[in-house]
Amino acid sequence: MEWQARPYPMDVFPSLVAQINALITADRFIAPALVHEEVKIVGTAELIKWADENENIFVPTAEVLSEALSIQNQFTGLRDPKAEYEEADAYVIALARLRGGIVVTQETPAAEKRNPKRTHFIPDVCRELGIPSISLLGLMRRERWTF
Amino acid sequence: MPPSGTIPVNPSLLVWAREESGYGLERVAKRLQVKEERVEAWEKGERQPTFRQVEELAKFLHRPLSVFFLSRPPQLPPLAAEYRRLPGVEPGHESPELRLALRQMLNRRENALNLMEELGEPIPEFSLRAHLNESPVEVGRQMREATGIDSMTQLDWSNEWPAWSAWRAAVEQLGVLVFQFPKVTLEETRGLALLRMPLPVIAINGKEMPAAKAYTIFHELVHLMLAAANEEMPALRERRSSVEWGKVERFAEAAASHALVPETALRTIIRNQGLSNSTWDIADVRKVARAFKITPLAMATRLRESGFMTWNRYHQWRADWDSFVATLRPRRGGFASPAEKAVSRAGRPFAQLVLEALSANRLTTVDAARYLDLRFEHFETLRNHLRGGPGEAAMDE
Numbered sequence: 001m002e003w004q005a006r007p008y009p010m011d012v013f014p015s016l017v018a019q020i021n022a023l024i025t026a027d028r029f030i031a032p033a034l035v036h037e038e039v040k041i042v043g044t045a046e047l048i049k050w051a052d053e054n055e056n057i058f059v060p061t062a063e064v065l066s067e068a069l070s071i072q073n074q075f076t077g078l079r080d081p082k083a084e085y086e087e088a089d090a091y092v093i094a095l096a097r098l099r100g101g102i103v104v105t106q107e108t109p110a111a112e113k114r115n116p117k118r119t120h121f122i123p124d125v126c127r128e129l130g131i132p133s134i135s136l137l138g139l140m141r142r143e144r145w146t147f
Numbered sequence: 148m149p150p151s152g153t154i155p156v157n158p159s160l161l162v163w164a165r166e167e168s169g170y171g172l173e174r175v176a177k178r179l180q181v182k183e184e185r186v187e188a189w190e191k192g193e194r195q196p197t198f199r200q201v202e203e204l205a206k207f208l209h210r211p212l213s214v215f216f217l218s219r220p221p222q223l224p225p226l227a228a229e230y231r232r233l234p235g236v237e238p239g240h241e242s243p244e245l246r247l248a249l250r251q252m253l254n255r256r257e258n259a260l261n262l263m264e265e266l267g268e269p270i271p272e273f274s275l276r277a278h279l280n281e282s283p284v285e286v287g288r289q290m291r292e293a294t295g296i297d298s299m300t301q302l303d304w305s306n307e308w309p310a311w312s313a314w315r316a317a318v319e320q321l322g323v324l325v326f327q328f329p330k331v332t333l334e335e336t337r338g339l340a341l342l343r344m345p346l347p348v349i350a351i352n353g354k355e356m357p358a359a360k361a362y363t364i365f366h367e368l369v370h371l372m373l374a375a376a377n378e379e380m381p382a383l384r385e386r387r388s389s390v391e392w393g394k395v396e397r398f399a400e401a402a403a404s405h406a407l408v409p410e411t412a413l414r415t416i417i418r419n420q421g422l423s424n425s426t427w428d429i430a431d432v433r434k435v436a437r438a439f440k441i442t443p444l445a446m447a448t449r450l451r452e453s454g455f456m457t458w459n460r461y462h463q464w465r466a467d468w469d470s471f472v473a474t475l476r477p478r479r480g481g482f483a484s485p486a487e488k489a490v491s492r493a494g495r496p497f498a499q500l501v502l503e504a505l506s507a508n509r510l511t512t513v514d515a516a517r518y519l520d521l522r523f524e525h526f527e528t529l530r531n532h533l534r535g536g537p538g539e540a541a542m543d544e
Contacts, residue, residue: 005512005523042516044524061212062154062198069216079213081221082254085517086211107511114509115264 002106003136010046017050019145024057030099032068032091033058059095067094075125077118089122096131102142103133156201156215158192163220165190168208169243178207209247227383229253231340231370232392238382242335248328248350252341255493256324256348258518262500265509270345271322277372283398287405290368293321298412302438310440311357316495318349318364323371325364325494327353338363342374342381353491358436362445365403373399404449408439413453427456427464429471444468486529489521499533502526 004010010017023029036058039051051058068090072079078090089107096103109123110116126133134142165175172190176183179200188194196204205212214221226249227238241249263270275293277286294317304310315325324346333354341348349367351360373379379395380386387395416438417423425431427450429443436446447468451461483491490498501518504510505526516523 002512038513042513042522044522061202065198065212065216069213072213079211081211081214081217082223082250083211084209084251084254086205086213090213108508113265114267115261117261 004047004050005044008136010050013147015147016140016145019140019143021054023143024054030057030059030095030101032064032088032095033061034086034088034091038088061091064091064094064098067098070094071097071125071129075120075128077120078125089125093122093125093129093131096126096133097129102139103131104136104139105133106135152197152199153195154198154201155195156189157217157219158190160215160217160220161186161190161196161204164204164208164210164214167223167246168210169241169246170208174243175204175207179203209250225383226250226253228381229341229343230382231342231367231374231379232382232385232387233336233339234392234396235334236336236382242331244330244332245328245335248331249341252326252328252348252350253343255326255497255518256341256343256346259324259497259500260346262504262510266500266504266507268500272345273322273347273371273375275321275368275372276376277369277378277402278376279373279378279395279398283401284405284410286369286372286398286402287365287407288409290365290372290402290406291409294318294406295320298409301440302412302416304440307356307358307361307440311360314361314364318368319494319496321368322346323368324348324497326350326497327492329353329492338367340367340370340374342371342379344375347371347374356442358440358442359445361441362403362407365406366399368406369399369402400448401452404445404452407441407445408449410453412439413449417455425455427460429464429467432464432468484528484532485521485525486532489519489525489529490532493519495533498529502530502533 004017008016020029036051036055039047043051071090071094075090078087080087092103092105095101103122103126105122107122109127110119110121111124113121120128123133125131165172172183172186176186179186179196181200185194189196201215202212204210205215225239226241226246230249236245260270262268275289277289294314296313296317300313301310304313319325322345326348328350331352331354333352336352337355337359338349338351341350349364349371351363351367355363370379373395374381385392413435416435417425420434420438422431422435427447432443432447432450435450436443439446441449444465447456447461447464450456451458456464498519501510501515505512505515510518512523515526519529521529
């Protein structure tokens with residue numbers, strides 16, 4: 001959601017959306033179902049519509065749950081018992097681990113935060129688990145997309 | 148192997164999550180459209196729910212899904228260790244709606260602190276103190292002085308809406324987060340204070356009328372001042388008898404009343420409106436209340452405080468007032484945009500903090516939207532709304 005909400009909104013960067021859609025067609029772009037839930041709650045109408053149209057990219061929570069719980073047990077900062085909802089972070093990492101994927105995230109590591117409230121954010125966990133993680137710009141470079 | 152579709156959750160976590168949320172078995176059973184006995188069997192470990200049922204349960208109880216798979220219940224401080232003693236609310240027996248509101252407000256406060264630290268902003272200090280051996284009139288005067296709002300400004304406000312916005316902004320400047328919560332009945336509570344320092348919280352029931360909110364915010368401010376001076380404890384640790392607690396509440400009432408309606412201004416208005424010899428029927432009390440933008444009931448209490456009404460007259464007036472109110476049509480709320488509602492709920496300083504952290508890339512869009520309970524598509528409206536200066540939207544419309 002981060003990329004389309006701020007740096008690359010869908011109405012301004014339609015060719016980026018087309019490239020992402022091409023990844024989807026090639027079965028190279030997936031996300032845990034929790035991300036879909038998140039989009040439905042806080043996303044823009046345009047993103048919700050896009051997510052609904054691409055429902056097949058969302059992997060059911062039950063398929064990733066066990067791996068996500070194991071990651072949360074290892075990196076307890078990914079689980080907040082006081083929270084009102086489940087954070088998708090561990091599920092994104094779990095999915096990448098299960099499918100041998102690369103995590104695309106705009107989240108910054110703990111070292112880039114002034115006063116991190118936990119020690120491990122998505123890039124930190126990925127680094128420790130040996131899972132590649134890149135930003136959206138990193139994905140663009142990796143795929144050699146130019147605009 | 149569990150039966151097809153079921154999932155092995157920790158039964159003790161099912162009990163924990165339900166009880167922590169303040170629900171009985173019947174409400175959970177009704178929501179999940181199963182029999183009460185079925186929920187009981189899950190909680191005893193005799194049966195297992197399906198994965199979909201666990202997901203539903205997590206949504207209903209506002210809990211992370213993974214909490215049901217922990218090896219033991221999380222050790223969280225009781226909610227009653229956070230809020231001030233509330234008349235009629237037994238610690239640990241709050242309604243599910245109040246319990247959720249408390250959790251949300253505690254999380255919001257924590258998020259505010261984290262964002263301030265992340266942005267390198269100083270955390271404001273709440274420095275007001277009150278002692279029960281002080282005169283409530285003097286405490287009221289101190290509070291009023293701290294707000295920086297003089298009587299002339301108050302009397303010039305067009306109605307109770309700008310009044311409430313101004314009082315709220317003034318209290319927020321004292322190092323207090325002012326939130327509003329929805330869905331809790333006024334019978335359970337009109338307002339409360341979270342006695343955490345720094346950055347304590349005053350929370351106002353969104354169902355309240357703006358004129359009543361002004362009184363409640365000062366009432367809660369007195370409780371914060373007393374707590375800061377160690378004169379009162381959170382509900383869980385407050386040991387006074389109800390009679391003794393009643394004295395604390397009366398102190399807070401009197402101080403709040405004097406803060407909202409300073410003595411000199413009250414006497415001037417009464418004289419100017421030709422009410423010096425009034426017997427204080429409903430119309431006369433309403434007239435003076437309108438001038439100060441407070442409720443007639445709060446004004447009657449204030450008039451009693453200053454000796455304009457005897458206790459007997461006050462009791463009689465209250466009976467008349469209750470009969471009069473019963474004849475009124477239920478209040479209907481106005482329209483507020485999602486962005487206005489977010490500011491109304493979380494307060495302008497918190498909304499500004501979230502936007503600042505977002506601009507500084509210290510917060511993701513998802514978290515920003517979650518923190519404000521506002522879809523990202525409304526953020527531009529939110530920015531415009533904040534640029535417009537203090538305003539106030541109805542909460543429970």
